[in-house]
Structures are given as structure tokens and as C-alpha cells.
Amino acid sequence: MEETRADMCSALEGFSHAQYIEIRKLEHTKDNSYKITVNSAKETNSRETYVPQEADIVILSKEKPKHLSNLSRNGWRYTVGIISKGGKDGALSDNDAIIRVPHAFSFDLDLITDELKEPLFAVFLFNILTYNRIWKMLDYKSDSFSSSTIIRKVITFNSVVVNYLASFVQGDVEDIMSFASRSLQSVPDKDILDTFSRFNLNDSQYNAILDCASSIEQLTSSLKLIWGPPGTGKTNTISMLLALMLVKTCRTVTCAPTNTAVVEVASRLLRLVEDSSEFFHSDIVLFGNKDRMRIDGDLTKIFLEDRVGRLLKCFMPHTGIQHCISSMIDIFKNCDVQYQLYINDHEKNDEFREVKDDKSVDDGSKKVMSIAEFAKTRFDAMSKDLQYFIQIFLDDFPRALISENALEEMHDTLKLLQILKDLLQYCSNNFDRIKKQPNIEVRPPFITSLADLQEFIASGSNSFLHLVYARELFLEKLQLLSGHLSIPDMFEKRSVEEFVLQHVHCILCTASSSFKLHGVEMKHKPLEVLVVDEAAQLKESESLIPLLLPGIKHVVLIGDQFQLPALVKSKISDEANFGRSLFERLSSLGYSKHLLDVQYRMHPSISKFPVSNFYNNRISDGSNVTSQSYEKHFLMGQMYGPYSFIDVEQGEETKDKFGRSLRNPIEVAAVVHIVKKLFRESVYLGQNLTVGVVSPYNAQVKLIQDKLGKTYDLYKGFQVKVRSIDGFQGGEEDVIIFSTVRSNTTGSVGFLSNINRTNVALTRAKHCLYIIGNATTLSKSESVWQKIVSDAKNRGCLFKSEDDEDLQNAIIRAVIEQDELEDIINFNTLRISGPNSKGSNWLSRSSSKKKNR
Template sequence: MSYYSSGDDDDDVLNQLKNLKVDNLKSPGIVEIMFRWSLTDVFNRNLYKGEVPKIPRIFNSLEHYLSSYSKPLIEETHADLRSCMEIISQRTPTVETICVEEIPAAEFYYTVKLLKKPEIAEKNNFEKNVAYEPMDADIFALMRTKPRHVSDLSRDESSYILGFVVRNCDYEEKLNDLQHVVKLSRKLEISKSYRESYFMVFLLNMTTTIRIWRSIDLEMAKERNLNIINKIFSYDSLVKKDNISSSSLPKKFEDACVSENLERFSLNDSQKNAIMECLSMRQSEEMNPIQLIWGPPGTGKTKTISTLLLALLQLKCRTLACAPTNTAIVEVTSRLYKLLNDEQILRDVNFSTGDIVLFGNKSRMKIDDNLSQIFLDDRVRRLDKCLSPLFGWRHYFSLMKNFLTNAVSQYKEYVKMHEEMEKLKKEMQEKNEKAKKEMQEKNEKAEEECKPVQPFNEFALSKYRLYAKNLEDCIEVLCKDLPRRFITYENLKCMNIALSLIKKFKDFLVSAICSDEDLEDVFESIPEKSDEVPLAVISGYLNMLDHLSIESRLRKGRSFLWQLLVKISTNLCPPDLSDSTAAKDFCLQNATLIFSTASSSFKLHNTKMENPLRYLLVDEAAQLKECESLIPLEIEGIENAVLIGDECQLPAMVKSQISENAGFGRSMFERLSSLGHEKMMLNVQYRMHPFISKFPNSNFYNKEIHDGENVLDPSYLRNYLSGPLYGPYAFINNGRGKEESDKHGRSQKNMIEAATAIKIVEQLFKVSEQTKLKLSVGIVSPYNAQVYSINDKIGKKYESLKYFSLKVRSIDGFQGSEEDVIIFSTVRSNKSGSVGFLANAQRTNVALTRAKHCLWILGNETTLSSRENIWSKLIRDAKVRNCFHNADDDAVLYKAITKACIEYDELDDNLVNNMNSLKISNNKCYIGWRVVSGGGQRWLPETFSGNMNDYDSALCVSPRRFPGRRFPKKANVVVNQVSCVSPRRQTWLSNLQMDDSLWGVVGLPPITMGSYL
């Protein structure tokens, strides 16, 4: 127990917070439900068993539709909290508090002050405890001691209290970084005589869950947009409109708006048709308001989406583009932004980057410099400065105009001030040091007293540079961050010319070789408005200025720049923004295309828009729970929606088996598709070599997908490694691996298979390094434990290389990605034939469709094919196509696997099951062993021979490993002081002699000088 004191300022803040109105502090209903769970309830996996009904496919009413998701959501939250509590340890994010005080007007609400601001933990730092920085909607456990294990929660009834971090604009400005308002699940007894410290232990963040909860709340939903939702739950209304096609619509729409763009992007027929269907539904109320685009792997889904968004931008149709994850929405945004950098498109579409905005969590989205131009927080920061009423663009325009017309008078003022400063300096020298110090504090400008007066040319250049930098920044912001409707085409041209002229005039001043008098004469003449030159003339003059005399170019450049600034400031009328909140609302209210995750789009419910959003596009829609897709669908104004996805790939992640069985993870895309809603299929794949695409196409897509011309071209075949195992498609059987659980028992790994994958990567890297061939490789596995093990073994070996890149991820992490070579580590290797969720066809489909040129699957044939599932089909198919191979048939892999078996002590089962690996004949014993000598260590997969004489039990292997197996007497071994150690016994030999001419088959434990490795 600790005692602390806080400053008076902190106490004042806490006292103010005590008087907050109860109405302003209200936690969501689902949080209140969580607070009612006891610790026993949390760890009871069957708490809601029998209470979570299966979600139907068709609903009777809006109330029936929305309420169907409440119980599954509660159970999923219950499972999420349980899983977080189960893994509490010393490394769980934790922060210490020094002050917890009750807010009397609100029951169970408290203010907390942290001991210190948490430091961001280093990535992959598993040694130290991770610091916790409380965030809005966090659920935490408040404890008196720092937890070491989950058992710390159950010491006594007061071991922990659940808490919820509350955010409210009424008090947010009163708090500093160390202060937070929280709600606790029950009353906290606080000592009045001292301040007791507590620990806040992070469990989970509830942001998305709360947003879903509010979206399925019937009363809240009735106050939102139900245009599409009313038609979705009553599927009959959609079926009636399915037969209406865009073919009945006038063709002038297509010809006038998008046909040229469609031709430019070399779209195939299925892509064109999908785009036209989606655009056409805007014109007819009779058409279905929701369209489904089925995008199997490699069929150009992202290209189709970006082209559709470009057409919507051209049509000035306000659109919200969403995706389930940060990675997915950033990918779509990046692709569109890349398209918009095309000069031809810039001319045709007539847009500003200010018409596009992306918002969300910057660190999680990993926003780079390019996307920073359209990322909301970065744009708000720029606009907040540029559109400030007092010191915004008008201020900088005024400074430059004033300088161009009054530079000489400003210089005279500067000289006069300098003379006064010199006079002040002399007076200060006559006084004592104390008085001198006081004078300096009163007049900061006295610091410049020692600088000599600048000549006019230096003064003009320094002032111009200062004003020009701020002015250039402002014009850049106005051009790029303002939506196009706030800038006329004429003004845009003026600003672009002004940017060029600002730079040119600076160069003129730098290179000007003339007297101060001549330069003053240039600036003395005041440009008259009557002398205004047409914009076309100024533009034409820009290149000609360099050929004029020094005096003429200065005069002309100054006059033209002044006229441009006057013209721009007169015609430009962007709004004045008082603060960042106003800037944020301005961006969201005026952007044509808005990008965010489906969850983050909830923020748009609180943004009032005169011109509301009309169109919703959801990428990876099959990965989005239907209840979560309601968040963007309920946004005011949305009339049409396009869902793009593939229900044959990964669905949404669901932790609770009870909720999973209820259909909680089902997407709207999947439900509508199962009810017969028409899907527009993208039917040409451009990613996979035909050998790779054959099995997925046959088993997941009914052979409806065609291979593109690019993958059919013979040049698409890559022979990165020699040997029959390394064709474009192969199943590489490895029966010597053994699966094992990680320390938490939550995931599986197979170290022998990991070693095999790493050895293949090593060979690919050598090829890339020797040939300077750009090569991207991915290792994909269904189990996180396998991913962690491989990453741990590889380390940073392949990071930041010019020609070679390697990604090691789970199947979930690879969805949407592609690499030249994919190595699929299946992990499962057991006698029972259990494959876990590897049997899931959707998961398998994702893993099998990430490779462009080569897909090599590592697995245990016996385990994977023991039951009739997708894997037994795959192995049969591989054998029929002569794509099935044994890893031991490749000499390099054989050595690597054998070495790994010894390293991970997995010889027991391998050698008992494969006794042929041990060959003892002709007085020769073939082994592989490790020897330590001279301080070094080397691997010797070779043999030894010699005269055993009377050593009948020499090299006797543990009975556990080889029951009853011994070496023959007089096996011709020369003995030396070397130990052969097994877990059961040790036998000393002498005069060991190596025979380098023989290559050994591994069959014994490793031998080392005096120790067992």
C-alpha cells in the first residue's frame, strides 16, 4: 500500500469533475450486462448455452431482425472477456494509479490519476511488462496488486473490480494525459485518511461491440436511416426487383459518364458489367438497392472497386467505402489514390484530393506519406492552420502583398528600429548588470542589438523567403485539401501559376546583381490594378522571364505575382474554421469519397450533412458480420449499397462456439446469396499459374473461373528451384514431423515442418541473391504458434533486402495478399487424423490461392487424408496430377529434416516407426552426429568405422528408442574418449576414427565430446 499526494491543480480538476451531471455519464447497456457477471460466470463456458437461438435467414419484422443479434453478441462478448482473463500474466498491459476518487453525482463513477504516462513498449519486446495507456471504451480490472497469473483474480471477493473507461466531451477538456473518468462494476471503498494506489489491468476494448450494440437497438435504429435495412430483413421485396436489369436503362448514361474510363483500364466483360450494374441502380428506383459482386481470388476485385469509385467520383456521387479491417480499407484507398495520380484521369475527372478522405486509427492503418495527403487527422491539422480566421491563408496572402508593394517602407522602418536598438544598447551599457537584465526581459528584441543593419537586398531576400515559405504551404493546402467545389478552375490555375512564380521570383532575388538603389527602385513602383494582365499572358510569360534583363524580370515577376495574389484572394472564399472540430466536420461534410472501416463509420452518425452520403460500397463484405454491416447502412442518406466479397473465403472471426453455431459470424453477403440474391461474378483470374488455380476452381467455384491470358502465357512458369518437388504446384509429404501445442494450449506447431519451410526459403534466397531476381515469398500457416516459431527462427535475416522479401503470417493475415511463392505449412501430424479447423474449406481456399507462380504445400499425408474432407480430395488430386512428392526424396530437405529431428529430440517416434533409417551391415554403422572440438561446433552427417574388439555393448542405444537393438560385436571401431549419451545410459569409447568417404543415414542420438546435445 502506497501513499501519494497530488498537486493543487489536480485536486481542482477532480473537484470540478465531481459536479458533473449524471445524464452526461452513461455507460452502454452491454457494459452493464458485463458488470453483472461474477468471476464464476465469466469462466463458465456454458453460461448462455441454450439461450442463444439460431439467427434465421428471413425475418418477420425489423424488431425480429435486430433482436436476433443481441444474445449472440452478448455471448461473443462473454467469450472475449473470458479469453482475455485466462491469459492474464506478468506481461498483461498494466498501469499504476495514485488517486481514485468518487464522483458523488453518478453512481460507481470515479476519476483516476495515473502514476505516470505509460511509455510505448518496444515491438516484440517480450521481456518487460507492457505499459497500459487507458483508451476510450476499454474494459479493465482494477486490482490492489500487479497480477502475475489468472489465479490472482480469485484470491478473495475484493481481488478485482471490472471497470470501463468513459469518454465525454463535457469533461474531456478538463483532463490531462494522466487523468481519466471510469465506471466500476461496483462500489470501491476508498480510505479517507490516505490515497491508496491501484493497478488498472487491460482486458479488452469494447468500441466495435458498443457500436454494434447501438446499431441493433430498435429505438436508436428507428431514428436512423432504414431505407435499405427495411428491404433487407424482408427479402421478398428484393426478389421482386432482381429481374430488373440495367440493360433496360438508357445508354446515354454509360456513354456520357464512364465508358471512356472503362476502356482505359482494360477491364474484362465481367468487370465492366459489374460496374455498369452498380452505376445503373442509381438511376432507377425500380432496381434492387443492393448489389452483390462475387470476387474470387485473383479476379481483379480491387481494380474493379477502384474503377467504380473513380466513376462515382466523376459523377460527384457522395460515397462511403468500407471494409472490415484497416488493412483492407487502406488497400482499396491506396489503389484508387494511385489511379488518381494519372494525369489523363486528373484532366477527365476534375477532382481535388480534398474530395477524398480516409479516417481511422493512424498507427493501426500504418499511414504512409502518400496517404497522409488524404488522411483526415493530417488534413485537419493542415486546414486548421490554413483556414484560421486570424493567422490563416488570408494573413499570409496579406503579408506577401504588403511586402511586394511596401518593401522599401518596411526597410526604412527596419533601419529606424535598428538605430533605436543601438541607442538602447548604449543606454543599457551605462547601467548595472541587474538593470540590464531587466531591460532585456522587457524588450526581447534587444537580443538582435549586436546584428549589423542589413543592406536592402539582403533584407528583401530574407523577408521574401520567410513570407514565401508560409505562402507556398498555404497555397499547397488550398489546392490539395479543399474540395473542388470551393475552388474554381480559374482559381486553381492562378494558384498553380503563383506557386511557380513564387519560386522564380526568389531565384531572381538570389541571382540579382544590382545595387540597393536599383532594387529599391524596382520595389518602389506600385503595380496598378488597371495594369492587370490576363492569366493566359502571365502563364506564357513565365518561361520568357528568364530571358529578360535582371531589372525587367524583377519588375515583371513582382507585378505578376502581386496581381495573381489579388485575384486569388478576391475570388477564393473557403470557410473560416475556428478549431479542429470544425475542420473535421468540414472535411467529412464536403468530401465526395469517404473511406473507413465499417466500425469507424459509426462516427458519421454524429456528423450533420446538408448533402448526405448516398452510396455505400463494402469491400471484403463476406468477412463482415451482418450486425456490424448495419453500422454504415444506418448512416443518414444511404440509398444504394454494393457488397463485394467471396463467401468461399474466410468469414468473420467468432470466438464463442455457441455464437458460431447460432450463425453470428454470417455476413449479409452470405445470407442474401444463400437466399438466391443475384451475384455478379468476376470470372477471370490473373494471379495463379493454371496448375495452382485448378484445384480451387474445381472444388470451390464449380469451374466457373477462367485463367487470364497472362497466366496462360508460357513465360508465367517459374522454375525457381531444380527438382521435381519445386514445380508450380506440389504437395510435399513429410511424415517425420510431430505436432505439439504451445505453452497456452491454444495453438499448434510442428518444428520439423517449420525447419523444412525455412530450408526451402534459404534455397530461394540463394537463387535470388545469385541471380538478382526479385522474389517475394510467403509462409502461411493456419496456426499462430507455427507462425511465431518460424519468425523466431528466421529473425531479421530477410528484412529490408533489395531483391528478396519474406512474409510469415497466419491464413487470416494473408487474406487479400499475394506472393510469387507460397509455402503452406499445414502443421497437423498425428495418429488420430485430427486436423482441427484446417478442415474448414474457406480457410483452406484462402491459403491455396495466395501464390502467383509456385505453391508448395507441406503436410503429413497420413494425417490429412485419414478422413474424407477437403484435404483428402487435395491429396488424391495431387497424386493424379503427379504433384505429390515425399520430402525425403530431396537430399537437401532430407538432411534438414533429419537435423531438425535430432535438434528437437523427435527421433523416438520417427525411428521406431522407420527402422529402415538405421542401417547396420557389413560391420558399418551409418549415423549422423554433432561434434564439438576446438571451441566450435559442426554437423557431421557422415559415418565412422573401426574395431570394436571386446566392446559388446558399445554404442548401445536407449531401450526406449531401440528395444533390444545393439551393434554387432567386432564392428571394426577404433575407440577414443568420446561419449555416446542417451537419456538412459552412457558408454565411453576411445580412439574414434572418422571415415569421410561415407555418407551416413541418421539413426542415433547426437554424439559430442562429453555431453549430450
């Protein structure tokens, strides 16, 4: 509740630039609930883009959000409400929502349009859906808590026993836990060894996956931790573990705290599936907010909402796969009857046109098709539908529910469709003779399978006989397939969703979204394994949502406690360790972790400092990053090698207009100049390049985004992403430019001193990392940045901005612009204040300020 209060305060502070939408209609439903209809969201450059979602906290106001103080002026003008149902709920249209407010209020409607007479706006503050879900999970008296063996294991783990054992063998806690873990491993079975042999795993990845897989084979519950520092193949390791779980037909839920992390794992797993004939799309499903996950392309193959839409089409009795099979059988068995119906219908239409004297219809439309043309036209149309439905069944229907016979018949049917299509191309004129030929009982005894038919066709005998025998085998396969297919009687989205989630082997979603699975009864086979990616970024309280899923016996947590933890806004909550993860807590108690100890991302010059200072030199560089070809010089000069600290001492930190965040316009000028140079070189050399611009302060991020604008959006070979450190966790780019912002005489660096935040910033680059900052300020900080500046100096990687003449000129121009802007602001301030004795010295004060920088 304290964190919810802090979220509310933070949202109200940013009220003047909050998203909002206008409400057109308002209908009182029951008690203090109202159904609202909002305008469609506008373009992204407008703030009028809000789309109501479940558990959104909003303010209903008669004015657009300008300043928070406006809400309390002129009597009642606003109320706080919560969205209980959003437009994606299914029962509501996209622009509708149900809102609950503390008290009823009056409103006037237009009697003709039923729309509000006066403007009313819904202003978005924040969402409490995850907090609601956590609250429901924190019920110690529930059956989920009492019956969960994994929860007991998590709660009762104590490092005292481990420390006691360590004192006898004179080893550290981690060594003891690792030994205990290895001693419990079973000998890997053939499935595991066969799966491993296809992947290029290093020893640490192999051992981590083997230990997890072996533990899952045991009857007792297990909890495993995999420590994945930056670039060590954490996502690859997860996807390979999940592939192994698919081989073992083990039901797995994979979660992460963010949509980005879940989508990354899903994308990597999907690539593995598509590169192997052993795995199937239908065994994997991803669900969540489609817009926030930015689902498109190949991911639609496994996204639940898209899969349900395809399966619904397949299940429909009058238009689905069974209807399609019946129609195809009918056209081959009763082509002459259907053709006669077509003729009769055509004649009726002709009579109708004569009566109406319809001269607008051209003669071409009155042409009657021959039976061969009719048959081929109908076959072509139905074959497309049949192919579509069979492919849906193969890709989306749970593979465990498809019998081997049905599977074989579907594959044979697809091949026979192509054979018939080719044969009809050459002998369709004789289609009407097929009915007069021997039926299936007198088919040659040597044609009993698709392979026999293919061999017979290859022999080059009578092509008409090929068509006859292909048609008979096709009819046989269709009739068998119709009998072997088990189509559920489900015609609603929700029931099909539940059907998929009950049978699929691998489910991917955010930790919060996994709450949905608590409402799905796993009738056939319970969930068994929980895998959590970015586990060190997931609040322990939030991890209860997937941990308490019925059936979960084995848990694998994958993360890095030296990167950013979960975001906590309240100081009280932070001091109470509300943001601490289960991964971090267990690590602090000495729980065994498998360390992934080879990094494949960073050039050795980039990895050197974080590996030695954050990971105690326990990580080595992979052969790919140590090869000479990995070293890239995108710009000329020693300053722009793989790693450099560029000292911009002319910078000055200032607060943004809201007074909440810092920015440094001079560093912005340096960043923009370097990005411009990188772009020119990329275009000149014709090489693709991705650039990430990172800063710890949102105001600096916004200023850089504004300066860059959309200049580089049209160039596919050159991509620039500008984000905060928090927004870059888990990402990587060819080049990272890090703007530190802080520039003062005291050495104050604020939360820049946070080691986890610094670690994330320094480990995003693959080939080049350029740090832009004030070396003097950072050296005085008595933080990790003092070490960074000293290390760069000792390695010959510390450069002055004047070492690059073009860069220095860009900085000088920015300094002049900044001073001119400040002079104008000071002058305008003095004019507003009125002339006085102090005002006459404004120019000298400005000059003095410049000298004292």
C-alpha cells in the first residue's frame, strides 16, 4: 500500500503531461459504476492517446490536464476512479470501459445523441493491476500456500546448516552448495544428451542446464539459480533449457518481470523450434498485452490471441475444417449433381436479369462453365481452404491431442492436394469421365499408399488413370481424416483460450500476467516447472504469482544480482527491501548458483572494468570477442577505439522545467555530434550500425531525443535508440554512447554512484563504448566513478574533448548558445521584475558565472 501511495504521488507530480482521452458517453450501470465511451486515441505526438485498461487509476475532470492546482479551483471539477473493465475485455467494444468511482455524480446528456453536453476527460495516473494480484497471493491461509512444496522450500531455506558444513571442510558456502547440487544429479539420459549435442554450449551452460534437467527428473521439488552476467548467453541458456523440456514433454511456465524480456526469450525459442523438426509451434504459447509486447511477424505464430482466432475459424461447424473436408468429398463424389445445381442457379439468374432488363451485366458474366471448368474452379477454392485449415491444425492444435493416424493423413492430404492440382492442370477436360471409372474397390492392388501413387505417376503411363487413382486415394484419406480428427465443441474465445492453456507444453508470459493461469483448471496434466528470467529484477512478493501456480514443483531462477533490481519509488518501501528479489535474497543466504562464466558480447577493452570490479574476474571473454575481426573502428582517431572516456569539462548540469530531473546541454551537443559522425561513416562505408545513447536521467534522455528528432528514422542501415539506463537493461548495440550528465565542483553524482546502475550502463556495448562526462566531477565523487576515471587514465583511454577539433567546435557552439539563452532568460526576468540597482549588473554576473565554471 505504501508503494501504491508513492506511485500516486509520482503520477500527480507529472499530472500536467499525463495521457488523457475525452469521454463522449456516460451511462450509470449500478452503484457507483459507469460505462464510458471514449474517443479514439489520436496520433502519438498528442497526449490524447490514453486507452482505458483494467485497474487503471484515473482522474475524471472537466478540463484537460494542465496543472494539478486546476483540479481544486471553482468547486467540484474532478473525481478519482478505477477502471474495472477495459475495452479488450471481450464483452465491451474497444472504445468502451467500466469505471468505478467513490460516489455518484450528475451529468447532462444530449437527448438526441446521448452524448455528454459538457466536456469530460479521463486522465491516466497509473495502474494497480500487479499490486492487486500480489495482494491476492499474500493469503497465507489459502490452499495454494499450504500445499505448495516449493513455497515451503523457499521460506525454510537457511544458510546456517550450509555454513556449519563449510566450517568442517574449510570451503566457502557456494562450494558446499555446488557440491551438494552435483551429488544429487542423475546420469543424463539419452534425450538430454541428444538435445545437448545439437547446441554449441560452453561448460558452464552445459552444467547449468544438466543440473536443472536432472533435478526435474527427481520426485522431490527443486529450486535452482543460474547467475547470468551480461553477455554470457543467458537467453540462449533459457531457450535451450526450454527446448529440453519440450523433448521431455514437461509442462513449463516461463516468466519475466517485463514484456521485453519475455518476448526476447520467446523469439529465441521460436528460432530454435523452426530450425528443428523435433519441436512444434503448437507446443508453445505466448500471452500478454499485444500492443505492449509489440507482437508481429513470426511471433503471431505462437501468440495466444492470434492462435485462438485461427482455431476458432477451424472449429466452426458450418465453415471450419470438418465442413471443408465434407465439401471436398462432395465435389469429387457428386460433381455432376453440384454442376446441375450450378446450371439451374445460373438459369434462374438469367431469367431474373431478363425480367429486370439488367443491361449493366456484361456478356462475360453470363458465360456458363463446362463441368471441367466448374470442377477445377471449385477444387481450387476448396483446396486453399483445406490447406489453410490443415496448416492451422498442424501449427496451433495441441500436438498431444492429434493421433498419429490423423497426423499422417493430414500430411498425405496436403501432398495429394498438390498432385491433384498438377493433374487437373493437364487433364481437367476429362473430369466428367471420372465418375464412370472404377471405384476405390477395384483400384489396382499395387496402389495402397501415397508412395505407391507417386511411383505409379512417375512411371509415365496414362495421365487420366493418374487422376482417377489420385482422386480415389484422396477420397480415402479425407474420409479417414474426418473420422480421426477430434474437433472440440468450442465456439467462444474464452473456452478456446482455456483449451490451449490446458494442453500446451510451454507457456510464456510476464510474472504478473501468469495470474491468468490461476483461473485455468489443468485437468489433463498439471504445470510442473517454473522458469523465471531476469529473476533479480522481480520483486519477491510479485514472484509469488507464478510460484503459487498449482502443480509447480521445480523452479529455475535466472538473473544477475549485480544489475538493476525492481523499481521502487517509496523510500519507506525501499528501506523495507520491498524491491528485493527472491534471487537476491537466496544469493545473500549462500544458496548455490551456477555461474555462466563466458561472455560473448563485449570487446575485451569494454568488459575489462566490469569483469574485474563487479565479477571478481570470474568471467572470461569468448573466442568470438577476442578475435581480431571483432575489433571495430567506426570513427578515425584513438579517441574512438573500443573503449574511451571523453572528458567534457565545459558541461553544466541543470534541472528540467519540472525540477525533478537533471540534464546537461553541452554533453547533449557532444552526443549529437558523435551520432552524426557515426551516421556519415555508416552511409559512406555502406555498413549497418546500431547505436545506443544511454543516460541515467530522463531529462537528458528527452533532450537528446528532441535534438536528434527523426533525422535517422528513414535509414534502415542505421538505428539509434535513446533510453535511460533502466530502459536499456537486457539490450545491446554495436556502439553505446553514455552521457553521465553530472558536472559540478562538489563531486556530487546522486544515484549515478549506484553500482548496479553503472554495471548495466557499461555492459550494453558490443564493439565501442564512449563515456561522455566531466572527469573532474566524477573523480571527486568517492564512488565507483572515481575508479572508472582512474582506470581509463591508466589504460590510456581518457581523452579531452579538444583532442577532436570537430567535437570541440560543436561543444563551443553549444556553450555559446547556452550562454545566449541564459542571458535572454535573465534579461526577461529583470524586465518583469522592473528596473533596480541590482539589475544593471546582469551582464557582469553572467560573465562572472562563465569564468567560474
